[in-house]
Amino acid sequence: MSTENNAPVVSNFIRNIIDEDLASGKHSAIVTRFPPEPNGYLHVGHAKSICLNFGLAEDYQGKCNLRMDDTNPEKESDEFVQSIKDSVEWLGFKWDGNVRFASDYFDALYDYAVELIKSGKAFVCDLNAEEMRAYRGSLTEPGKNSPFRDRSVEENLDLFTRMRNGEFPDGSKTLRLKIDMASGNVNLRDPVIYRIRRAHHHRTGDKWCIYPMYDYTHCISDALEGITHSLCTLEFEDHRPLYDWVLDNITIPCHPRQYEFSRLELLYALTSKRKLQALVTDGLVDGWNDPRMPTIEGMRRRGFSPAGIRLFAQRIGVSKGENIIDMSVLEGAVREMLENESPRVMAVLDPIKVTLTNFDAAVTASRSAPFHPHHPEFGEREVPIAREIWIERDDFAEVPPPKWQRLTAGGEVRLRYSYVIKCDEVIKDADGKVVELKCSIDHDTLGKNPEGRKVKGVIHWVSAEHAIEADVRLYDRLFTEPRPDAVRGDDGEYVDFRQFLNPESLKTVTAFVEDAVLKAAPESRFQFERLGYFVTDRYDHQQGVRAVFNRTVGLRDNWSK
Ligand code: ATP
Ligand code: MG
Numbered sequence: 001m002s003t004e005n006n007a008p009v010v011s012n013f014i015r016n017i018i019d020e021d022l023a024s025g026k027h028s029a030i031v032t033r034f035p036p037e038p039n040g041y042l043h044v045g046h047a048k049s050i051c052l053n054f055g056l057a058e059d060y061q062g063k064c065n066l067r068m069d070d071t072n073p074e075k076e077s078d079e080f081v082q083s084i085k086d087s088v089e090w091l092g093f094k095w096d097g098n099v100r101f102a103s104d105y106f107d108a109l110y111d112y113a114v115e116l117i118k119s120g121k122a123f124v125c126d127l128n129a130e131e132m133r134a135y136r137g138s139l140t141e142p143g144k145n146s147p148f149r150d151r152s153v154e155e156n157l158d159l160f161t162r163m164r165n166g167e168f169p170d171g172s173k174t175l176r177l178k179i180d181m182a183s184g185n186v187n188l189r190d191p192v193i194y195r196i197r198r199a200h201h202h203r204t205g206d207k208w209c210i211y212p213m214y215d216y217t218h219c220i221s222d223a224l225e226g227i228t229h230s231l232c233t234l235e236f237e238d239h240r241p242l243y244d245w246v247l248d249n250i251t252i253p254c255h256p257r258q259y260e261f262s263r264l265e266l267l268y269a270l271t272s273k274r275k276l277q278a279l280v281t282d283g284l285v286d287g288w289n290d291p292r293m294p295t296i297e298g299m300r301r302r303g304f305s306p307a308g309i310r311l312f313a314q315r316i317g318v319s320k321g322e323n324i325i326d327m328s329v330l331e332g333a334v335r336e337m338l339e340n341e342s343p344r345v346m347a348v349l350d351p352i353k354v355t356l357t358n359f360d361a362a363v364t365a366s367r368s369a370p371f372h373p374h375h376p377e378f379g380e381r382e383v384p385i386a387r388e389i390w391i392e393r394d395d396f397a398e399v400p401p402p403k404w405q406r407l408t409a410g411g412e413v414r415l416r417y418s419y420v421i422k423c424d425e426v427i428k429d430a431d432g433k434v435v436e437l438k439c440s441i442d443h444d445t446l447g448k449n450p451e452g453r454k455v456k457g458v459i460h461w462v463s464a465e466h467a468i469e470a471d472v473r474l475y476d477r478l479f480t481e482p483r484p485d486a487v488r489g490d491d492g493e494y495v496d497f498r499q500f501l502n503p504e505s506l507k508t509v510t511a512f513v514e515d516a517v518l519k520a521a522p523e524s525r526f527q528f529e530r531l532g533y534f535v536t537d538r539y540d541h542q543q544g545v546r547a548v549f550n551r552t553v554g555l556r557d558n559w560s561k
Contacts, residue, residue: 009059012318014052014259018060018229030062030228031096034088035218037069038080038202040273041288041295042087044309044330048264048323051313053231054093065225066095070103071217073201081202083288087296092306102217103203105224109212110164112220112250113175113194117156121249122193123149124159125176132174135181136189142182143189149178163196166209170196175210179245187242191215219243220252227256233263234320262323264316267482269294269327275485275497284501285478291550292478292505302475303525303535303552305341308334327477331553338525338533338552343371343378346416346460347513347528349472351390353436353464356421359387363443369417381516383417388464390512391415395459396437398426405457407437412450413457416529420445420455460529467512470547472534474507511549518547531555 009015021027032053036042042050057064066088070076085099116122125148127135137143151159163173175194183189193216198209219242222230230243237260247255263271270276276293279285288295291302299309312333316325356364366385371378391407400408407413412422425438442450449455481487484497517526522541526534532554540548 010317014231014318017259027228030056030060031226032057032229032231033065033067033225033227035067035069036084038077038084039072039075040080040277041083041297043271043276044266044269044294045264045271047091047296047309048313050088050091050093051310052318063096065100067100067102067221070101071211071214073199073211076202078202083297090300090306091309100225101203102221103201105221106204106208108224109217109220115250117160118153120153121178122175123151123178124156125174136186145181146190163210168196170198172196185238185241187239191242215239215242216246219246222256223247223252223254226254230256230258232258232260234260236260261318262320265324266294266330267324267326268477268479270485270497284498291475301538301550303533303550304334305337308337311337328557331557335553342525342527342533344527344529345514345516346462347511347531348390348392348462349509349511349531350393351512352393352396352434354389354391355436355438356387356389356441357438358440364441365446367417384463384466385418386463386465389461390464391459391461406459412455413459414455415461416458420450462512462514466515468515468518468547470511470513470549472509472511472549474509474551476505477502478505513547518544
């Protein structure tokens with residue numbers, strides 16, 4: 001990632017720690033991991049974490065594991081596992097060895113729990129959830145010891161075995177660590193490490209009716225994989241003492257170090273799987289991969305390129321400070337990468353018919369044009385002209401505003417890669433709407449300036465006879481509020497973020513586009529000249545049959561003004 005765009009490596013506190021650990025000989029190589037829970041599709045916040053973890057492994061020639069943190073069977077599925085793998089690969093990263101699963105370690109985790117019981121550091125507790133809450137205390141008051149805390153090792157071993165064997169109902173018992181109910185850190189107040197839950201697991205099926213908790217599972221999984229630097233977001237800072245406590249109190253040869261960085265928050269988007277899931281479940285978007293979703297699959301379908309997202313991750317940096325980033329930063333990075341990657345063609349999204357009255361097949365010539373002004377290797381194509389062409393409705397103004405350089409009644413404009421034309425007549429329907437322009441070609445202007453006058457404006461166009469029809473989906477931001485989940489009403493309560501959905505976030509039009517695009521494969525990115533970047537839809541575009549485009553982003557930021 002550092003060599004891409006020849007951008008210099010921007011250091012951060014994590015790189016500094018790694019540099020020191022390598023220099024001091026603490027580690028000879030680094031191992032990181034990306035540990036998503038397969039309970040949804042990955043979003044742009046995960047992209048930050050992926051670029052960080054896999055990017056560090058690449059830069060330091062270390063390794064990065066992909067580990068599914070699958071300890072909540074009810075919410076997890078193979079569909080989510082598959083989409084997570086796809087997203088990581090699509091971003092251009094390669095995990096070390098096979099995909100790993102926390103559930104691969106269920107036996108080991110059980111054995112460590114037995115070890116903790118034997119050393120008197122874990123006990124089976126019969127308090128129910130409500131009682132447990134009452135005993136836990138608060139941020140200002142210490143908790144109270146559970147009445148079951150002093151069970152003998154033999155009794156705990158017997159009860160834990162029977163928990164595993166399914167002798168007790170769900171929720172009736174837990175296994176807890178014996179740390180300190182008076183600790184200032186509530187995470188250390190005898191945390192639960194196992195609960196009884198009869199739920200079918202997407203990988204272990206019905207083998208287990210007890211499942212380990214996240215904090216307990218995570219540190220041991222890291223240690224079993226020989227992770228050197230375990231990077232997570234800031235909300236886990238208070239969990240670090242527990243991470244270390246568990247590893248210090250079991251027989252395990254490796255003790256990874258946890259470091260926290262701030263979560264990415266992207267304005268005009270949501271970065272919570274739970275809230276994104278709500279949009280999908282309520283049918284407010286067209287699935288997790290809707291091009292308006294800030295999911296990696298959504299961004300992919302929208303036409304964002306992996307290089308653009310990686311550039312974005314590089315720009316937003318890694319620190320412990322707030323990481324609230326405007327959407328324009330993401331769109332800007334994407335646009336910058338697309339500029340050089342995308343062939344350019346002409347398309348008319350909102351057409352008016354222009355009849356070229358003096359078109360003469362024997363005289364009027366077409367030219368060929370490069371697909372990219374700075375990349376001759378992209379090739380060229382003929383841009384055919386015909387008697388009837390389409391131009392963009394807003395490139396014509398009957399009553400032009402000051403400094404207008406496009407077409408107007410009696411005025412002239414150049415057709416891109418073609419002639420200068422003059423508008424001689426404006427034809428309207430009964431409602432006064434312009435339906436056609438009759439224009440004449442100045443045949444002496446192909447590839448040269450007209451004699452004795454300047455024509456400044458250049459507009460895009462397509463030949464009616466040669467262009468193809470394409471379905472074009474014009475996407476815009478999904479929300480009208482920069483922080484849709486942080487708006488409070490008069491009563492001080494959060495307003496439901498679904499109220500701030502942008503009703504204009506999707507408009508579909510039938511456009512006319514140069515026929516070259518019909519041959520493009522799905523997920524081909526183009527610049528439509530003067531309009532923006534567009535991609536052939538990954539699912540609906542049918543090569544050679546039917547063109548379907550999604551608008552990725554405009555040519556410039558239209559939101560910040
Ligand atoms: P969500 O709240 O969306 O469910 P999560 O943190 O619960 O997110 P996980 O699947 O546990 O989702 O996340 C996997 C990894 O991605 C974790 O290491 C987590 O810290 C990181 N991550 C999640 N969201 C962000 C974010 N917004 N910015 C940076 N990293 C993130
Ligand atoms: Mg999580």
